[in-house]
Amino acid sequence: MLGLIMALLLGATRVLRSPGDGGGEPSDEDLFARYVDGDRAAFGVLWSRHAPAIARLMRKQIRRSEDVNDLVQQTFLQLHRARRDFRQGARLRPWLYTIALNLRREYWRRYARTPIAHVELDERMLPTTEQADIVGKEDARRVRAALAKLPAGQRDVIELHWLEGFSFPEVAQIVGASLSAVKVRAHRGYKVLRKHLGPEEGPV
Amino acid sequence: MSGPQNPEAGEELATVLSNLGDGAPTPEVPAFDALAQQLDAERGPMAWLRSRSTRERMGILVAAAAAVAVIAGTMGGWADVEKVTQTGFLLELVLLSGFALVAMSASLRGLQHAEIPRWAGWALVGATLGVPVAIGIAPMLSGVVSTGEATLRDALGCLCYGLSISAPVLAVAWVLDRRSWRGSTTVRYAASAAGLAGLVGLQLHCPVHETEHLMSGHVPVVFAMLGTAGLLHMVLRRP
Numbered sequence: 065m066l067g068l069i070m071a072l073l074l075g076a077t078r079v080l081r082s083p084g085d086g087g088g089e090p091s092d093e094d095l096f097a098r099y100v101d102g103d104r105a106a107f108g109v110l111w112s113r114h115a116p117a118i119a120r121l122m123r124k125q126i127r128r129s130e131d132v133n134d135l136v137q138q139t140f141l142q143l144h145r146a147r148r149d150f151r152q153g154a155r156l157r158p159w160l161y162t163i164a165l166n167l168r169r170e171y172w173r174r175y176a177r178t179p180i181a182h183v184e185l186d187e188r189m190l191p192t193t194e195q196a197d198i199v200g201k202e203d204a205r206r207v208r209a210a211l212a213k214l215p216a217g218q219r220d221v222i223e224l225h226w227l228e229g230f231s232f233p234e235v236a237q238i239v240g241a242s243l244s245a246v247k248v249r250a251h252r253g254y255k256v257l258r259k260h261l262g263p264e265e266g267p268v
Numbered sequence: 269m270s271g272p273q274n275p276e277a278g279e280e281l282a283t284v285l286s287n288l289g290d291g292a293p294t295p296e297v298p299a300f301d302a303l304a305q306q307l308d309a310e311r312g313p314m315a316w317l318r319s320r321s322t323r324e325r326m327g328i329l330v331a332a333a334a335a336v337a338v339i340a341g342t343m344g345g346w347a348d349v350e351k352v353t354q355t356g357f358l359l360e361l362v363l364l365s366g367f368a369l370v371a372m373s374a375s376l377r378g379l380q381h382a383e384i385p386r387w388a389g390w391a392l393v394g395a396t397l398g399v400p401v402a403i404g405i406a407p408m409l410s411g412v413v414s415t416g417e418a419t420l421r422d423a424l425g426c427l428c429y430g431l432s433i434s435a436p437v438l439a440v441a442w443v444l445d446r447r448s449w450r451g452s453t454t455v456r457y458a459a460s461a462a463g464l465a466g467l468v469g470l471q472l473h474c475p476v477h478e479t480e481h482l483m484s485g486h487v488p489v490v491f492a493m494l495g496t497a498g499l500l501h502m503v504l505r506r507p
Contacts, residue, residue, distance in 0.1 A: 107307075108300045115297040137303050142379045144307055145446040148321040149378055159380045166379045174450050174505050240382020 092156040100147045111140060114157070117228070118164050124223065125168060135171060139164045158230065162238045165220065210260035218253035221246055318446045325376050325444045332440040333368065333461070337469035340433045360403050361468060367395050368464035375441050375457035389453055396460040396490055400467055404487045408479035423485030426474050430489035434466030438493065450504040459497030463490030 090098075090106075092113070098106035115136050122132040142163045150159070211219055217239070224235045236246045310319070317328065371392060374384055384392075441458035442449065449455040466489045474486065 104304070104307075108304075111300045111303060119297045133298050133302075136297055137306060140303050141306055141310075142446060144310065145319050146378045146380050148319060148324075149380065162382055163379045166383055169383065170447070170450075170452055173453075238382065240385070 096156050114160055121164055122168060135167050138167050158234045158237050206261055210257050214253050218249045221249045222253045314443055317444055322376055322378055329372050329440055329444055333437045333465040336433050336436050340469050363399050364464050364468045367399055368461050371457045371461035375454045375461055376444055379447055400487045400490050404482040405479055407477055423481055426485030427488055430466040430470040433469040434462040434493050437465045438462035455497045455500050459493040463493030
C-alpha cells in the first residue's frame with residue numbers, strides 16, 4: 065500500500081515535470097525545429113532534457129560508464145545527422161528512443177554478446193523506514209530477476225511502456241512491430257512478471 | 269506512476285514496477301560541450317552528404333550506381349543493349365535492379381526507424397544470392413547449349429569487370445551511411461546493393477549468356493561482395 069502511494073506521488077511529480085505540456089516551456093519538437101534553423105542552444109536544452117533518461121536506458125544493459133556516455137553522445141549525434149528527415153507533426157521523443165535502442169543493439173552485436181538486463185534501482189528513492197527499505201530491495205531483486213528472464217522483445221516493450229511512459233502505438237513505432245504484436249508481447253510479459261512478482265504463496 | 273496504467277499488470281505488479289521506474293537513478297552524463305565538439309567536427313563533404321535527407325541520399329546512391337554502370341558499360345561497349353527488348357532479359361534486369369533498389373533503401377535506413385526484422389534482412393540477402401543463381405541456371409534450363417567459346421579467362425575478366433562496377437557503389441553507400449559499419453547490419457545491405465548493381469552492368473555488357481560462363485564469371489560478383497561484407501563485419505567488430 066505504501067508503495068502504491070509512493071508511486072502515485074512520484075507519478076504526479078513526473079507529470080508536473082513533463083516539458084512541453086504547457087507551463088511555457090517549449091516542446092521538444094519546437095526546440096528541434098529551432099536547432100535545424102541554426103540555434104545550437106536549443107540542442108543543448110534537448111540534451112539536458114533527455115540525455116539522463118537515455119543514459120539510464122543504456123545503463124540497464126551496459127555497465128561501463130564510458131560506453132554509456134559514448135552511446136548517449138552517439139544517440140544525439142545521430143539525431144543531428146537525421147535532422148533533415150524530421151517532418152512536422154512527428155514526435156521527437158520516440159525518434160530519440162528508437163535511435164538509442166538501435167545503437168544499444170549495435171553495441172551488443174559489435175561485441176557479439178547477449179545483453180543481460182541490469183535494472184538499476186536507486187535506494188535513496190525507496191521508502192526510508194527500515195522495513196520498507198528491505199521490501200524495496202527485495203522488490204528490486206525480484207524485478208531484476210523477472211525482467212532478465214523475459215525475452216528481449218517483451219522486456220523492451222515493458223520497459224518502454226511502463227518505465228518510460230510511451231503509449232502502445234509509440235512503442236510499436238520504436239520497436240518496429242505492429243500495434244497488436246506489441247500488445248501481445250506486453251500481455252505475455254506482464255503475465256510472466258505477475259507470476260514472478262505477484263503475492264508469494266505458501267506459509268508466511 | 270512512471271508509465272501508463274495497464275490493467276494487465278495488476279495492483280501488486282503495478283506497485284513494484286512503479287517503484288522500480290521512478291527509483292532508477294539519474295546517471296551523470298557529460299556536459300553538452302563534449303557533444304558540441306563532435307557536432308563541430310561534422311564538417312566537410314562526407315558530413316554534408318550524410319546529413320542530407322534519406323530521400324536525397326537514396327537519389328545520390330541510385331544516380332551513382334547508374335552512372336558507374338553506364339560509364340563501365342560504355343567503356344567496354346554495350347554488347348547486349350539490343351537484347352533489352354527481349355522479355356526474358358528485360359525481366360532479369362528488372363528483378364536485379366528492383367532488389368538492388370530495396371537493398372539500397374535498407375542500407376540507408378536511418379537509425380530513427382526501427383531495425384529491419386532479422387528474417388526480412390536475411391530474406392533480402394537470400395534474394396541477392398538466389399536471383400542471380402536463378403538467372404545463371406536459366407539458360408541451361410531453357411536448353412541453351414554451351415558453345416565453349418567463353419574460357420575461364422573470360423570468366424575471370426567478367427568477374428573483375430563486375431567487381432569494378434560494384435566497388436565504387438559500395439564506397440558511395442559507405443560514404444552516405446550515417447552510422448558506423450561496426451556492428452551494423454547495413455554493410456550487408458550495401459554489399460547486396462553493390463553486388464546487384466555490378467551484375468546489372470555486367471549483364472548489359474557481356475554478350476555470353478551460357479550457364480557455365482554466368483555461374484563462373486557473373487554470379488560470383490554478388491557472392492564476392494557479400495563475402496567482403498562478412499569480412500568487414502568481422503574485422504570492424506573487433507574492439
